[in-house]
Amino acid sequence: MPHALIVDDDADTRSALTELIAAEGFTIDAAADMREARIHLVRRTPDVVLTDLKLPDGSGLDLFQEFEPSDAVELVVMTGYASVDSAVDALRQGAADYLVKPVNFQRLQMILDRVPRTGDLKAEIGLLRGELRRFGRFGRMLGNSSAMQTLYDQIARVAPTGATVLLVGESGTGKELAAQSIHDMSLRRKQAFLPVNCGAISPNLIESEMFGHERGSFTGADRLHRGYFERADGGTLFLDEITEMPMELQVKLLRVLETGFFMRVGTNKEISADVRVIAATNRDPEEAVAEGRLRADLYHRLNVFPLHLPALRERGDDVKLLAQSFLDELNQQHDTQKRFPPQALEVLSSHSWPGNVRELRNYVQRAYIMAEENSIETASVPLHISPARATAGTMLMVPVGTSLAEADRQIILATLEQCGGVKKRAAEILGISLKTLYNRLEEYGGTGGSVDAAGSLA
Structure with missing residues (x-):
């Protein structure tokens, strides 16, 4: 049976929480x-601690010092001050x-439902570390470099918690794989993992896609639609390209993160979302804040546990490991x-790989196709030079x-023209x-082409 420790100087609060x-x-x-609290901890290590932030003889956060990482104790803080x-x-x-x-019982239930009943999750992460030592794999990621070892250690620490994570890295570094790995190592792993590209949804539809809509709430809404937050209830929602989310929706996202409640388009009824x-x-998130692409308050709420994904050029011999892995997959398939x-x-190892792991995978596939014999020679498929930036003086x-929105439109169209339409x-x-x-x-009335459900251009 799981065990909880309640730390609060108010007797009525202790009594109510004990009953619940x-x-x-x-x-x-x-x-x-x-x-x-320390006396109780000596007698028995709890699975979860619910503590007031302000106590007569200190802060509830001081209890962190009483635990080792291996204890797998979830600490939930309570405060009477609604301060983000x-x-x-x-x-x-x-x-x-x-x-x-006053504690919302629904929120409390959601938290208690996530408390691990055994040490299985920590044991699973231990097994993953063993697989890393033998094969260079950690979760869904591959790599043995020191930069990746640092990333794996951070993922192992944050995955079992409920903390919000902000992944920052160049395009093609594997941010979705890192997010999926965090989900797979969390208490939510049996629930949904939903990836959402905030830049790939029309600004006119993104609120409906995120939070859903009621039937008849706007033209074309002929049925009730459950958004990503509702479908991810109990699981993990991966919001890629967060700086591409419209500013007005960022306000609503911030509210959901703070309260756990949202409303479908076309109704005032609140729905809870765990x-x-x-x-x-x-992008550099601080630059995005300065440029007005990301709200400062949302950035600070998302930036609870930031993780940097290293570029491939910073990962040394991981290039060889990844290239061989991609080739092994192709050999197995064919x-x-x-x-x-x-x-x-x-x-391959000496190339800078501006497109990172995605570029390397594409190159290996091209080289595999072009190889007439069993040996793949890089000379037969030249490495691409990174695209030249717009010529100096073009303003x-x-x-x-x-x-x-209009500035974005002008910049996008001007850049496309500078690139000769490529x-x-x-x-x-x-x-x-x-x-x-x-x-x-497509929004600007240009020829955007079509994109299928898998993200391939048609």
Whole structure:
């Protein structure tokens, strides 16, 4: 039976929480201050601690010092001060979640449902570390470099918690794989993992896609639609290209992250959502805030546990490991035995790979197709040079007072013209995905092409 420790100097709060948590199948210890809490901890290590931030003899956050990482204890802070700053600070220090007094019972139930009943999750992460030592794999990721080892260690620490994660890295570094790995190592792994590219959804539809809509709420809404937050209830929502989300929707996203409630378009009825959010961007988030692409308050709420994904050029011999892995997959799929000679792997390792892992995978596939014999020579498929940026001196004048949407439109169209209409090159220069560029061009009345459900351009 799971065990909970309640730490609060208010006797009525302790009594109410004891009754509620015991009804969820927990055994309970209760303490009025830090001294009593430490006495209980000596006797028994709890599965979850619910502690007030402000106690007569200290802060509830001081209880972090009583645990080892291997204890797998979830610490939930409670505060009577509805301050996002104090809650975010607690999450940064390692708290699994927070509750604002008076405690909402639904939120409390959601938190208790996530508490591990055994040490299985920690054991699974231990097995993954063993697989890393033997094969260079950690979850869905591959790589043995020191930069990746640092990333794996951070993922192993944050995955079992309920903390919001912000992934920052260049396009093609594997942010979705990292998000999926965090989900797979979390208590939510049996629930849905939903990836959403915020830049690939029309700004006119993104609110409906995120939160859903009621039938008849707008023209064409002929049925009730459940949005991503509703479908990800109990699981993880991965918001890629978060800086491409319209500013007005960022306000609503912030509210969901703070309260756990949202409303479908066309209704005032609130719906609860127990969703862990992992966000990602290939931009510098602080620059995005300065440029007005990302709200500062949303950035601070998402930036509870930031993770940097290293570029492939920073990962040393991981290039060889990845290239060989991609080739092994192709050989297995097609029942062949093609291979890289050592000198070919050295050539790959010396390339800068501006498109990162995605570019390397595409190159290996091209080389595999072009290889006539079993040996893959890099000379037969030259490495692409990264696209040239717009020529020096090319400028676009945007008058002060121009809306961000109109400025975006002018920059995108001007860049596309500078690239001679080559959309892939323009997307790389703009720092957005090709899919996002196609969607923007469709909005502007240009020929955007179509994109299928898998994200392939048609």
